[in-house]
Amino acid sequence: MPTLSTYAFAAASFLAAASVASPTPAKDPSIITKVAVRTAASTTAISKSNQLAAALSSFSAGLNSISAAVTVGQAILTQIVPAPGPTAIPQLQAELQNITTANDGDIFRSGAEIVLNGLAGGNYAQIANAYLIDSTTVNINLVQPTTSVYPNASSQDAPYSLSEAALRQAIYIPPGFTYGRIPPVIFLEGTAAFAGQNFGPNYGKLLTGSTFADPVYLNVPMRNLLDKQLAAEYTAYAVNYISGISGGNNVSTISWSAGSLDGQWALKYWPSTRAKMSNKICISPDYHGTIEAQSACPGVTTPECTPAIAQQNYNSSFIQTLRNNGGDSAYVPTTNVYSIFDQIVEPQEDPNASGFLNDARMVGVTNVELQSVCTAVLPGGEIYNTHEGVLYNALGYALAVDALTNGGPGQLSRVDVKGLCAQVATAGLSLTDIEATEALIPIAALAILAYEPKVAVEPPIMAYAQDVPAS
Template sequence: MILTSRTAVLLSTVTLFAQVAFGLPTTSGPERRNNARAVGQISNRNESSTLREAPESESDLQSRLDGIWASTTDSNGADTFWDKVVRQAHQNILPGQGIDINYIDEPDTITDTLVGPLDPRDSFSNLNNPDVPGVHYPRSSDVDPSFTIPEEALRAAIYLPPGFTASSNRQVVLFVPGTGSYGHEAFGPNLLKVITSAGAADAVWLNVPAAMLNDAQSNAEFIAYAISYVKALIGDDRELNVIGWSQGNLATQWVFTYWPSTVPKVRQLISVSPDFHGTVLANGLCLNAGNLTNDIKEGLPCPPSVLQQEYNSNLISTLRAAGGGDAYVPTTSFWSSLFDEVVQPQIGLTASARIGNARKKGVTNVEVQTVCGVSPGGGFYGHSSLLSHPLVAALTLDALRNGGPASLERIESDIHDICQNVVAPGLELADGIKTAGDIVLAAVRLIAYPAKLKEEPVLRAYAV
């Protein structure tokens, strides 16, 4: 795998889509031809397509994203998620690195490369993580189900950055990524940078194999183990916080529900763009490249965790019935109203990101447009770009410094100034572009993922 400059990241959306279209092992001949048809639109090979220079300012970035995602259709009438991914790629709003596909020859290698991490810090082969007393396998406690994934794999998915020490007196944040992403690429340009720069906490992160596209119940095992492992590593004198993006929050709620031993180990949960109640847009994510401009159809193959995130899926319904719609620990949830291109509904009392407080643990639900109003911070923010939002950063720091949940009242005097920013203070334009670009990289992996299903995975015995 060859890491390249930012300008070469177009390979993550152009040539990579093209290579995938002709070689996924589980894709039939007709489906490959359909993919190839769509790739003609994605690959920027027709003469009418143009690749713009990257945004020149934060306001330019926000304006371009607004023009792509907040609009119903473009001049050609295109309005699917996949159409808009193409438009974002052509606007050069992309993640900060790509891969050199000239070194990829075989379809299996292409698939592994696209779905796998692009950065060594997103490795799930961290075999040097130390043994820690107090981490029990295959069961963390008598009240938990047994793990089904080998302990070596569970431990190797935890990334302890160079310089991390178990003896520091600072609290720790465990970052849990979302669908189609890994820990550092999701959080590195935004909240991880904000938190470490402010000295608010030490950070570790989770890199779940297959970028959280596998069965969400398997993804949850990695989270459950990571909570127990990191807490045992840092001891009782340091507090463990969890910050999740997208599915990372849903899977964490699953962990709190079915691995109850994890709950007292976590100080708080901070959730960005979560889909605690699923999303009505999941079916649209299952269209795949070959159906880029077709009407939505039922029963198209899709990564398992995407099927499980459909609104009222078996997994979502089961979690809700078991009490997973309410907080188990102090919880702060952030979402972007009508502009989230992946999770809907996300407005008012119906927001999928809204979490209840039946257990009286303390909850702060924040729809950023409601708080920031007509200021720049009240404008367009999508599923990934919310990670660099100035209010999200400010309230995350507030929660870490004071204990969760975050409090709007504690920062009330600063809210006007905070909301005047497009990206959080301390972040640069390049950070905002990388963060927004994660949605394109996630889309690449949605297509590349080889083990697509037509039906949701069955529920595990412990949840039935």
């Protein structure tokens, strides 16, 4: 089994080279020393469906026993998931044994296999960077915005309950950030993920070095499993802060799954963010939550769950509050891309897709159900376009680029729909990138198991969000 062991020298050089103006991860370097650089890198482009099928099937070929699954699951918790406490590992062992006994092919077993196989011998250095550098939650960002953004950027904004120090340190700004010379793009992670691991192997890789998008990673503590109202605070602050250190230029956000909820709540209750955003691009969003939310909390006694997942129950108080008074319509130009084969967010099929957003304010919204455009026959609409699979879908990425380069939401009329629907995955991604993206689901599942304290009910709606008129 690969260990996280020899990345220290590269990581140390990376940190030492960062300028004072760039954020410096405050993470203990001893954690980074556990990461190994795999020398047998694979950058195989994906041009045929059987290549992708082979990559996905590797998730189910590598473990011969439940005990191995438990061992690797334990490694995931101790090396990737924040320290779960002394009682979590025995509990995890019992849960994994129960789960894998019931279903040898489930996502927990897959997650163990991913780590065991070292991402199938792929470019582990890139993935290690995404997990341990881009995903840092404690960053030192010394650059001050040109105008004050805390305690509020506007008198209409909701009050922050978190300190500015806490809000700012969650923002990871890569050393090459141009501070507005290239339009900033903030990545907002989904549930049980950090933005680095969420986007590093896909959109982050593709956009880094481009002339139209300068990536920044917002890593909400506790892998975005905490109260989503707090996650929205991090989001609102990040939008205003990054704009403020970028010469006042607008930013865009690219979100996956529940990161889209964080962004929508922030836009609703922090109106100052609306004038600072050019585009909101959402991959597999769940503006209406999901009927699968409770089943996303495996291994715990119903109805115990994590705060964020409890809030994503279909028609939860959080969801109803968000959608009331115009929250089911866009506040800024928005592009939503989703798939009927989403195994996490349901329903996700038009006209009742959870990822669908209205446009009452006429700001411009593009809602794209992949199968309605590509059909379920072409690769761009096939069954591997799951919750995480949309992250490497070629049409989805093209619409994001179209929005970022042309302004307003992405337009199908401006992209090569036929050609993109025929692609198995976005050009520029390798089989390794696909596997790393697929790893989001099983590792998230283990993070959910490790999260403490569990909750029996969703967090109460904060006072500022009660009885707010439409705006």
